Amino acid sequence: MKDAEHLDDMNNLAETKSDTENPSSSDSESSDDDAEDLQLETLEKELAENPSSYDTHVQYIRTLRKLGLIENLREARESMNILFPLSPAMWREWAKDEASLNTGPEAFAVIEKLYERGVHEYLSVSLWCDYVNFVQEHDPSVRECSSDGIKKMRDLFERALTAGGLHLVEGNKIWEAYREFELNIFHTIDDNNNEGKEKQIQCIRSIFHRQLSVPLDDLRSTLLAYKAWEVKHGNLHESNCSDLDGIPSHVTSAYQKAMEMYNARIPYEQQISKQDAFDTEKLQHFTTYLKFEQSCGDPARIQLLYERAVAVFPISSDLWIEYTQYLDHTLKIPNVAKCVYSRATRNCTWIGELWVRYLLSLERAHASEEELSTVFEQSLQCSFSSIDEYLDLFLTRVDGLRRRISPTNAEDGLDCTVFRDTFQRAKEYISPHLKSTDDLLHLHAYWAHLELNLAKDLVAARGVWESLLKTSGSMLEAWQSYIRMEIEAGHIKDARSIYKRCYSKRFSGTGSEDICHSWLRFERKFGSLEDFDFAVRKVTPRLEELRLFRAQQESKNVSITTAKEIPADVVSQKRKSGRRLTDEQPQLKRQKYAAYHSEGALVKDTTKKSTEEDDAKPIDGKTNKLEPTDEQRINGSTSKKTKYTDQCTVFVSNLSFEAKEEHLRDFFSDVGGVTAIRILRNKFNGKSRGLAYVDFSDEIHLVAAVSKNKKQLLGKKLNIVRSDPKQSQKQDSSRSNTITEHGKRTTAGEDAPDEKHDIEGSVEADKESVAPHVPSSHSHRRGETVYPRGKSTSTMVPRAVVRPLGWGKNEPRSEGDEKPKSNDEFREMFLKTE
Structure with a gap:
């Protein structure tokens, strides 16, 4: 039956298809046609570039339908259905278009097939009603009420009732259509055929009774219609009493129970039918409704509600997963589950879990190897969010093959080459993403196990x-698993040969020591005395080498820690032994001496800096802070340092002085993930100190960078270790309570050196504190003013210039004092130093 609106659409479509080149066409119509043609070309281009765009497919079909391009429209619908399920409205539209344009037996078969495809995609009572109406109108055998036609129609109605007959709101449409069909058959029976009429009456009565036992909308009207029908056929006397008077007791009981069920469910129906509700809210209402139905325990009603939910939310992966879990664990009907999984994976192609469950469902349903292989190949064409989903898919496929190839369940056409090819493909797919990981190890272990057993x-x-x-030789677990397989197979010599290959390799953590000790235990258990002695000879020097390496690493860490703690104690003692008595002079007196010697060219700058230094010292608890010099601004050597956390950083030493940031970036280019590079420079001349810090984006890139230790850059082997901020934090904490030479406490947030700068100057600071007589180009702190040491002597002041307060010319000197020098002598000394 065609409605008026659809007939108008198809008339417009047919008119557009026919030659309507009318000279009187208006310019506006021509302009509209040009715009539609341009839109069609644009949509075709978009589909060619992105064929997986659902919305573009929908717009393309609408445009073709409007232009009346029938053949293109058919192709567009078929192309879209290959990739996506079509909505019930699209199936109804497609079937009606074909029914309006085609007639005849061959056209009927095509349209009937379209309806069959549509009712398998989603639950739609309206689509089922269109389907049964179409068959009644166009199937000759049904119109003629032949036995075959009646049987076909009854089977179709029963399928429709199974699919949507329990729908609380719309199910009665199918029931009424079924009753109407049976009533039409009753009218075709000859009046003299009492037996045939009585049989048909019984059939109609049975449909009434079944409908009255189902909670449906407007069930009371059905009850009244049933009473009227029974009265008409003389099986019930007309009565003005209650609705249930005269109704058989079993029908009354079923009707009352159905009304109770209806009243319990109608609040949930009202919630999910709200038109102004958001999708998230409506989905939550469906979830609540499902929990209620599950508590009632009727599998048919639960499945129906799931079908209604996925029809409204077809791309909700969580909903499909819940639905399939219910079918697997509760309903347990393999064919039903297989059909649902097929639809679920078409709607949510990107969910690996659904594909895995689909393969398992096919195996439970004893599907053929061809069908399993087809589904597996389809799954590999999808894009999943993580490599773990691909791995799970491959392992599920291998699991199924193992069960089917096992000696107790041999299947024709399957041999070990099938699972071997699957493993090989898995390796090619995922190995680049799982390098040196446990998942890659487990994949190969499973593979080797199947090959062997x-x-x-x-x-x-x-x-x-x-x-x-070959690709993950640094994995200790890979060597151990290989050895374990040989031992379990009884191949002791082969296991020993693997130990000989790997005992000298470098593994992470204590892996190198572990493999040595493992070899010794192996020889104790399986080897002869000669074998054990051989292993000891090989392992002993290796263990000693590793022990020395660990000791050096620990010594280096201790020296770094010691160097960071030295300035508070050792440096103050050094200053006490060589301290100039001028430090105790009053400030005004030092200024007097500075003014006295201001005319000397040699000490002009020295006096000026000395005055600035004294101005920066604490006076009555206050400090006059100096502005940073230009040189300090350039080199960033101001008193306040930038604080780095070193959460994902490597420390690079033995770096060429010619190396720049781009050299380091190229060096770590194969590792990737570099976010920042800091080359440490001398704060006075700006030259590289051969040290650097390199920050990485994550832990994976950091570990890969550390593995490049001892690799060469610009002719020098780099030392690459992970920066340890925790050690520096402990030192910062201890240093926060250290009192400086001038009585000022440092805090972690103020004058405490930055964690990275502690590491940078650890070796040099250690040399300076232990051997102060050795000239050094590094600086030490005095209050907040930096004093350079070594060859840079621009701040040195002759002893003859500055004397302690109250010390006369003839004042005897202590034994350790050296003779004061004149300016000429001091100049000569300065020139020699240079």
């Missing part, structure tokens, strides 16, 4: 481990 191929099993070691 299922295929009985020792050579192939060894080949699996050897291929892993």
Whole structure:
């Protein structure tokens, strides 16, 4: 039956298809046609570039339908349905378009097939009603009420009732159509055929009774219609009493129970039918409704509600997963689950869990290898969010093959080459993303296990481990698993040969020591005395080498810690032994001496800096802070340092003095993830100190960078270690309570040196504190003013210039004092130093 609106649409479509080149066409119509053609070209281009765009497919179909391009429209709908399920409205529109344009037996078969495809995609009572109406109108056998036609129609109605007959709001449409069909058959029976009429009456009565036992909208009207029908056929006397008077007791009981069920569910129906509700809110209402139905325990009603929910929310992966879990664990009907999984993976192609469950469902339904292989290949064409989903998919496929190839369940056409090819493809797919990880190890271990135990191929099993070691030879667990396989197979000599290959390799953490001790334990258990002695000879120097390396690392850490703690104690003692008595002079007296010697060219700058230094010292608890010099601004050597956390940083030493940031960036380019590079420079001349810090974006890139230790850059082997901010934090904490020479406490947030600067100057600071007589180009702190040491002597003042207060010319000197020098002598000394 065609409605008026659809007939108007199809008339417009047919008019557009026919030649309507009318000279009287208006300019506006021509302009509209040009715009539609341009839109069509644009949509075709977009689909060619992105065929997986659902909205573009929908717009393209609408445009073709409006232009009346029938053949293109059919192709567009078929192309879209290959990629996506079509909505019930699109199926109804497609079937009605074909029914309006085509007639005849061949056209009927095509349209009937369209309806069949549509009712399998989503639950739609309206689509089912269109389907049964179409068959009644266009199937000759049904129109003629032949036995085959009646049987076909009854089967179709029963399928419709199974799909949507329990729909609380719309289910009665199918029931009424079914009753109407049976009533039409009753009218075609000859009046003299009493037996046939009585049989048909019983059939109609049965449909009434079934409908009255189902909670549906307007069930009271159905009850009244049933009473009227029974009265008409003389089986019930007309009565003005209650609705249930004269109704059989079993029908009354079923009707009352149905009304109770209806009243309990109508609040949930009202919630999910709200037109102004957001999708998230409506989905939550469906979830609440489902929990209620599950508590009632009727599988048919639960499945129906799931079908209604996925029809409204077809791309809700969580909803599909819940639905399939219910089918797997509760309903347990393999064919039903198989159909639902097929639809779920078409709607949510990007969910790996659904594909994995689909393969398992097919195996439960005893699907053929061809069908399993087809679904597996389809899944590999999808894009998943993580590599773990691909791995799970491959392992699920291998699991199924193992069960089907096992000796107790051999299947024709399957052999070990199938799972071997699957493993090989898995390796090619995911190995680049799982390098040196446990997942990659487990994949190869499973592969080797099947080669050895299922295929009985020792050579192939060894080949699996050897291929892993080529790419992940630094994994201790890979070597251990390989050795374990050989031991379990009883191949002691082969296991020993693997120990000989790997005992000298460098593994992370204590792995190098562990493999040495493992070899010794192996020889104790399986080897002869000669074998054990050989292992001891090989392992002992290796363990000693590792012990020395650990000791050096610990010594380096201790020296770094010591160097950071030295300035508070050792430096103050050094200053006491060589301290100039001028430090105790009053400030005014020092200014007097500075003014007295201001005319000397040699000490002009020295006196000026000395005055600035004294001005910066605490006076009555206050400090006059100096502005940073230009040189300090350039080199960033102001008193307040930038604080770095070093959460994902490596410390690079033995760096060429010619190396620049771009050299380091190129050096770590194969690692990737570099976010910042800081080359440490001398704060006075700006030259590189051969040290650098390199920050990385995450832990994976950091570990890869540390693995490049001892690699060469510009002819020098770099020392690359991970920066340890925790150690510096402990030192900052201890240093925060240290009192400086002038009685001023440093705090972690003020004058405490930055954690990285502690590491940078650790070795130099250690040399300076332990051997103060050795000239050094580094600086030490005095209050807040920096004094350079070594060859840079621009701040040195002759002893003859500055004397302690009250010390006369003839004042005897202590034994340790040296003779004061004149300006000429001091100048000569200065020139020699230079």
